[in-house]
Amino acid sequence: MRSFGNLEAAIMDRLWTWDRPATVREVVDDIARERDIAYTTVMTVMDILFRKGWLTREKDGRAWRYCPTAGREEYTAGLMRDALGESRDRAAALQHFVERMSDEEAEALRTALQRIGGVPGAAADASGPADAAAPR
Amino acid sequence: MRSFGNLEAAIMDRLWTWDRPATVREVVDDIARERDIAYTTVMTVMDILFRKGWLTREKDGRAWRYCPTAGREEYTAGLMRDALGESRDRAAALQHFVERMSDEEAEALRTALQRIGGVPGAAADASGPADAAAPR
DNA sequence: CTACCCCTACGATGGAGCTTCGTAGCAAGG
DNA sequence: CCTTGCTACGAAGCTCCATCGTAGGGGTAG
Known part of the structure; x- marks a missing residue:
């Protein structure tokens, strides 16, 4: 798992907040409102995040659109x-x-x-989405 | 801020496991059973951990004895x-x-x-945010 | 068709933090 | 006095992350 660096976190943060596939251009432009940043810097880092498995991507015209693999x-x-x-x-x-x-x-x-799962001592545990129904 | 490097983790691990004040010599000798390591390397890192607040130390003859500040x-x-x-x-x-x-x-x-705070509705009365620093 | 723009790919540079160790110096014991 | 063991200081080296430049390709407007 491991944590993110500063720029990595800034990028992930935007993708998480927007909650839709975004291009490098969109991310760059948003970060650029707070500080100077080169397009290629963001692109490089997003590519690294992609290769490390934190992002997926798919072509949209000439550009890639990136999505976080986890919320x-x-x-x-x-x-x-x-x-x-x-x-x-x-x-x-x-x-x-x-x-x-x-x-x-x-x-x-x-x-x-x-x-x-049911509270210990209580018999009712049939409510809710059955996800982990492992008895002890 | 958080999280240790490899050597740092190895050192903390031993101090935690031994659960008593230990000298650089003791730590070095234990790590040396698994891999080559110089005395000064371990000393430097333990000093860094001390300055960063992860360890306390007190003189014992010529040597320092180190203790983790947190379990x-x-x-x-x-x-x-x-x-x-x-x-x-x-x-x-x-x-x-x-x-x-x-x-x-x-x-x-x-x-x-x-x-x-076993009962729902009852707020937990957390008394004092006491950071334990006591060696046991 | 050509020029321009946007996007990607690749690689180079720099900095922060961790790791590694050598040398110099000091204090205790024989 | 000499040996032994520990500390203090500082110099490299390594690994990631951050940063950006340049080269190149493919649409799109004239």
């Missing part, structure tokens, strides 16, 4: 998973993690957990 | 926090995150959530 939130979740994976005592790591969470985050986390 | 799991939790913080829709990110979790992890997460 912003998927990417975030991937980073979190990477981080967690490096720990030995995952339960302890998760404990530390939730301890510093805001109330809203904790609430969102509870909701997310309820959606993927 | 492995605290560090992991910090990485996860960093990752989550960059997302816009945190609820969605958390949803993606838990969806790919193993059953054991989900269970550990539920337990952790219960511990910080």
Whole structure:
């Protein structure tokens, strides 16, 4: 997974926000409103992101149109998973993690957990999209 | 800011595993069992980790003894926090995150959530953001 | 058909951070 | 006094990311 550099992040950010296939030209023009940047710089980096698998692309006339392979939130979740994976005592790591969470985050986390599987002790788990229905 | 290089990770890993103040000599000798490494290389990196705040140290005779300022799991939790913080829709990110979790992890997460504020509606009373720096 | 413009491909340069180690110096023990 | 072990300082080297220039190709307007 690994994280992005500055320019890489700026590019991904735009593609994620726009949520549609975009050309190098569009990205360049948008970044250029904040700072000077050469067309080829952005093109090079987008090509690197493509080759590293973060973007897909398809021809649109002469230009390529790029799309992120993963959504912003998927990417975030991937980073979190990477981080967690490096720990030995995952339960302890998760404990530390939730301890510093805001109330809203904790609430969102509870909701997310309820959606993927029944609450321990409760019998009802047939609601919601059946995605991970693995019994313990 | 976050995340370590290879050598840095190897050093932190040993300090975390040993869970006691260790000298450069001890770390060097342990790493040297796997690959060639100069004493000064390890010393330099440990000094950098110290200056960056990842390690504390105290004199023990002629040598310094180093200790991590945060435990492995605290560090992991910090990485996860960093990752989550960059997302816009945190609820969605958390949803993606838990969806790919193993059953054991989900269970550990539920337990952790219960511990910080088991009852819905009740806010977790996080007392003091105490950064642990105590060697055990 | 020709000139122009836009886009791609490729490669070169530079900087930041991590890694690597050598040399010089100091302090303790024999 | 000499050996041993540790520290301090700093010089390279390496790997990525960032930055851009130049060369080239294919539409499009005259």
